[in-house]
Amino acid sequence: MTEELIVHGLEWTDKLLFVYPNEFIYWSIQIVMYPYMTGLVAGAFVLSSLYHVFGQKDLKEMARFSLVFSLALLPVAMMPLMLHLQQPLRGMNVMFTPHFTSAIAAFGIVFSTYAVIVLTEIWFVYRQYFVQQTIALKGKEDLASTFKRTLYHVLTLGAYDINEEAVAKDKKAVKIMAAIGIPVAGFLHGYAGFIFGSVKANALWMSPLMPVIFIMSAVVSGIALCMLTYIIIMEWKKLMATLARGRGDESVGKIRGAEMEVIATTSRYLIMFLVAAISLEMLDLIFRGYTAMKSWDILRSVMFEEDFVKIFILQYGMGNFLPFLLLMLPGLTIRRTALALVLVLFGVFMMRWNVVIGGQAFSLSFEGFMHYHLPIIPHNLETFKEGLAGAITVIATPFILFWGINKILPSLNIVDNDL
Amino acid sequence: MSCSRRKLLKSALSASVAASLPLSAFRFLSPAECKAATGTEGTRWGFLVDTNKCVGCGFCVKACKKENEVPYDAPVTRTWVERYVVTKDSKTHIDSPMGGRDGFTDPKIRGEEIAPADIAKTFFVPKLCNQCENPACVQVCPVGATYQTGDGVVLVDRKWCIGCGYCIMACPYGVRFFHPVHKVAEKCTFCYHRISNGQQTACVDACSFGARQIGNLLDQNDPVTKIIMTERVAVLKDEYGTKPQVFYLGLDRNVR
Structure with missing residues (x-):
């Protein structure tokens, strides 16, 4: 097939009876992944907040893990969108010229707000650890230690104070961030429901219940994944x-x-x-x-x-x-x-x-x-991006990211830090 | 010089506020505002389709594809013609192979042979973008790449469209698609490059039967406006509140 005949959606759409000529399945597997992954992000964050805000002691271990995992999931909420765009290099235009009558336009803002909250909270949780690591690695001259020390040094952002008073302030900041984060996480997802619920041309999607249904199922999936x-x-x-x-x-x-x-x-x-x-x-x-x-x-x-x-x-x-x-x-x-x-x-x-x-x-x-028909074996970029391979890439990424992040922000077996 | 963190943050904040102040002195103009400012007042393009005159030759589709460089053999098109065959048992059979580009020479509808004796009525319906007064596609574009001009035509900026497909989803008429070559949203523009230069659209020019006409709805002496004002015309799917500006004469209740 010559390039000019490759119509987006033709590959995986089968038409039955009368369908308008331009109709195809334009929103495919990646748009299925998008609300699914955002739901997991929101759910993981809410779970970590249960410990920080409401002091559920039994969730202590869980809280740290789910917070770092929500950081690993963060870029993955955006990934399906980028894989789905016909012009991924222009994805940034949403931030440059947001057109606010569109439900998608606010995505950049809601998402960045949420990202800032997660990053801030993590910084306060781990600040003490960064300082301890910088001190512990002092004097070691091998390449890996030098690299690690420099990294932790930068991550402290110059805040070396770890006396009791400063640490207590950190704790308070974590609590505030977690509390703000809950409604923002809820909003991030309810808003994904609004993107669908507000399409008046689509008889199945158009429903004011859609955002609420999306939030409920997001919490369900988030809790399930964390459990x-x-x-x-x-x-x-x-x-x-x-x-x-x-x-x-x-x-x-x-x-x-x-x-x-x-x-x-x-x-x-x-x-x-x-x-x-x-x-x-x-x-x-x-x-x-x-x-x-x-x-x-x-x-x-x-x-x-x-x-x-x-x-x-x-x-x-x-x-x-x-x-x-x-x-x-x-x-x-x-x-x-x-x-x-x-x-x-x-x-x-x-x-x-x-x-x-x-x-x-x-x-x-x-x-x-x-x-x-979900493309299973990719034979060009499009069938890779919007096929099984693309979906698996999206699912696998948070785990790979978590593996990397966990090396810098250990969240599974940490001792002597009571945050 | 000593600089505490608090001080640094304070100065950074005031610096960014100060930097953004001069920017707010400028007003951002939407593309529609720009267009209106360059003098299109007094024009509102509207379209009239007389379904009684359409014979389903498909010349309009051919002309449109060539004029607007939509790949000829790709199964997407800016305008298309639908064939309706209503049988005596009140069933409606509809088809539009290749958008009706090659005419309707085969009496079979999607492989189904309908005996002439069973047919109650049959007719053709040309479709194109309705250039809505309240376009859902413009509302949902996240980057403002699609916009309405001062004279009422909805256009797409091919250099700014990110290809998310939200506009395609939002259009109740299914007129939008992704251009196979440019990989951005594509739609009928009423041949904006032609009508702005005093010409007819390609499809109007190609129609030998006068089934398609374009006119200025704000000009009361325009023959198209006269027909719309004095005769009984209908629009497609007005329940969506989009206020379509393509008017139909002889529209059947079976038309989708």
Whole structure:
């Protein structure tokens, strides 16, 4: 195919019945990833704030980890957008000439505000550590130590005071940043819902409930991801303790007890938000069916025929109902919780898919359908960016970033620092 | 010289405030304001489509593609023609192969043969950008790359569009697409380069049947304005509140 015939969307769109000539699935997998990743960022930050603001002591270990992880997730919330743009090099134009009647224009501002809050909070949490490291590395002359010392030296920003009074001030600053961060994180995500909910041309998206539904499902996915990571960390600790001191040791039992308690408590919050999210989605569905506006005929055939499996089996069945049952049945175990959490994360992903792709599954003419085929094996830049490979890149990036950031800001096994 | 951190932060803050003050002395003009300032008052472009006259030859689509350099064989187009066949059992069959570029020579609709005896009515409907009074596409552009001129035409700045596709999603009429070569949002401009120079649009020129006409809605003596004012015209999808400025004569209720 010559270059001038490569029409964006043609590759992965199948048209059925009557669809306008210019209609294709323009918003593909990366736009599914975008709200999913922002949801995780917001969720991870909110969880870390629970410790800093409300002093949930049992979340101490979790708080530091989820804060640093939300930093690793931060650039990843923007990545799908950049991969999706036809002119990625002009992405910065949103900051240069924001056109404020557009819901996307505020993204740069909301996102930068949020980034500043996360970075500030992390700086206050780690300032004491930076100073300690600069002092500890003094006198070591090898290249790695010199590099590290210089880095920490710069990171202190010249603030070397670590007496009790200064550290107490740091703590207070962390608390303030975390408190401001909660509504901003909520806004960041509710606003992603507004981007979709305000498109009046799209019968499936246009709903004032959309931002609220998005916030609820974001909190659900954020809590689920943090719980899952917590379980993995605790299981790892348990394994280490078992290897070091033997299975019957007191400390192993202690870890197990503490883990179960945290998980049981957090899962109650998860269930609450899950119920809220499902109720809102059901309300939306029932309302559309009852009012039966012009678009209902086509929406009904998309939901109950074309996309039935994706919506009712994968999203509501496997992603909502099944984990709900797993978490509600008595005698909750760690293994069952872990399975439920994986299913919840999958369910939220399917919800994003069904909104973004499902919203383009029918023609604006209401007389035809479009089917999306995710490009699996890339054969050009476009099928890489907006295919399975691009989605995997987006998912893998936060973990790679976390690995790097964690070398400078250790968040998993820190001692003698009580922030 | 000693400089405390507090002092440094203070001076940095006041320096940035001072630096931004001279900038606020300038007023930012939107492209629409610029255009209006250069003298297009007294003009509001409007379009009239007489569906009774359209025979579905597709010459308008051909002319548009050539005039506006939309790749000829790409399945996207700034204007297109739809064929409607309503059968006696009240079913509507619609198609627009290649936007109707090559005319409708095949009696089959998407491979389905319809017996002439079963047909209740059949007609063609040309479509193009409605150059809405209240354009949803302009509202949602995050960078202001798409804008409305003083004489009511919605244009795209190819050098500033980031290609996010939000405008394509926002248009209820499906007139926008990504240009296969320029990789930015593309749409019908009423041939702005021609109408601003006193010419007709390419599609109007190409139509031998007078199904398409363009005129100035603010000029009461304009033949197009006269028809719109005195006859019963309809617009497409007015429920979206976009106030379309392409008017149709003989629009059927089956038209999507």
